[in-house]
Amino acid sequence: MSRTGRSVTRSVLTTKDLKSFVETYKIPERFSPTLPGPDEPVVCTPDRIVLYTLAFSSCGVWYPLSPFKIALLHHFGVHLSQLHPLGFMRVVHFELSCVAVSREPGLVHLHQTER
Secondary structure (H helix, E strand, O other), X not given: OOHHHHHOOOOOOOHHHHHHHHHHOOOOHHXXXXXXXXXXXXXXXXXXXXXXXHHHHHHOOOOOOOHHHHHHHHHHOOOHHHOOHHHHHHHXXXXXXXXXXXXXXXXXXXXXXXX
């Protein structure tokens, strides 16, 4: 989608939907989750980020993020909202695979898989 197309994206959530979303995914109140107004475009600003609820339900995003996910975001200098849901699913899969073989996931393991 083009930048122009993103600027006209509108939220379809109701206040009840937002409350349920915040409770389900345990998003802390300190983040002040709010909905944009009915005619306000969904855009990131210096004081807020945009989260797409579909990413949470489709790829296993849960707050608080694990230390591995936070380290990964810092390492690549990206924000969670910049990741595609399918890409995030790969991160979750990698992390769960490490846990399944009794290893703590880390960036060292990530670099070893790139060879």
